[in-house]
Amino acid sequence: MKNKPAYSIESVDHALRLAVLLQQEGPLGVTEAARRLDVARSTAHRLLAMLVYRDFAVQGTDRRYAAGAVLGPAARVEPVAELRRAALPHLRALVERTGETANVMVLLGTQIRMVATVECDQALRVGDREGRLLPAHLASGGRALLARLPRDELDARYDGGEPDGVTREQVERVVRQTRRRGVALNDGGTETGLTAVGFPIGAPGREPAAALSVAMPTARYHRRLLPELVAALADAAGAVDRDLRAAAGTTPGAAAENSVQQNELSSGRRRASR
Template structure:
């Protein structure tokens, strides 16, 4: 049976339509220049530039060293792992709620795309002073607990590719010190958990563990975030134990879905 023709909305918004079409082009066709987007949309080059700048700002696009625009973290997640991310989030939420009930701190699940980490699920605790939900937010991977856990699963060659100098030609200050990062990731792999002290936000401390697939590949980072004034180093082991139990239970649920 043929699908019915789509009827345009009665009050179309041209700017929204242009942005959505541009995002679709980047996701489906791999990339485009400002001139190509302008030609495809039938708009002025200056208009195309503003559209792409907004897509970059909202992480729907990135601009590489050749000034070509490509799909950004949001679209990459949808392109290569939409079903996995959706499955991860759905399976994780009950476990995040149990972690919050047990520890009374905000719990998060994070995935990585390139050099960024995205919070795909977040459950706030009930304390008056608490870390708010970060669901949907994107941060540099090396500044988040989950991002560090997932970077730790990369080989030296893969890490070099993620942080290749040419990718940071226009923003060298954003590129981490790789020697220091490698040393930190080595320690993280040895410990099996990550502690993040104010790397993404002042006054915030987070502790996390990886969530792995059946073959041992790290799929996500499971963490709790809390105000620094409430963090007690003597409590670290109990935090890690609770998070590890939740991660193993989540892994079992994911394995049963295969």
């Protein structure tokens, strides 16, 4: 598993995390940056000033900082930021219920980006993955989301050559396997020694397409754990979706979509228990 190096330079790590936040979620003030990094306001100010100096950030007239020329414009700022806010309490509950690290991620083309991680407190654990990009066909949450896409959308994402070194045939094999199992499982696909189970948030077609995952050392995983992990993920995903709907005020049609989602969950739970 790829965890934080023991010799990591904290200031560099903070600067890189800030750059990811600006690109992924959009403008930040100094106070918000300090809170997200858990550092003093003066430290956050110095880090942002250095990012501005190197063109990783720009400061607007409102004194907030945004992604600079090196990073390019932030994409889908509000939905991703709102997703993170809605998901964090449920990630913490998921960690408490499963005893393992939990993540929320979004689908971007043929990759997924980790939006937030809550680590468990076990000595041997999967570490923080926030901000990382991974091939969607390898990550558990990416597999869960790809398995719900219609064929024409899969074609649109993967017909431009071989992104991430994967062929269309490999992607189709992963999608078929995930649909057949009813569970999105990553068993060493992204990192040796890591196993993760993924589950989509909300009904198909929501934007941005998002999923939850629970990740653990492979040494601690056994297939008999799958039914409980899937049940925990399904409950958490349903809670995140309800909170996102409540924040957006989108209640019309929610009952119908929730019914579709519950059918999917029930089917996945039955297959996971086999």
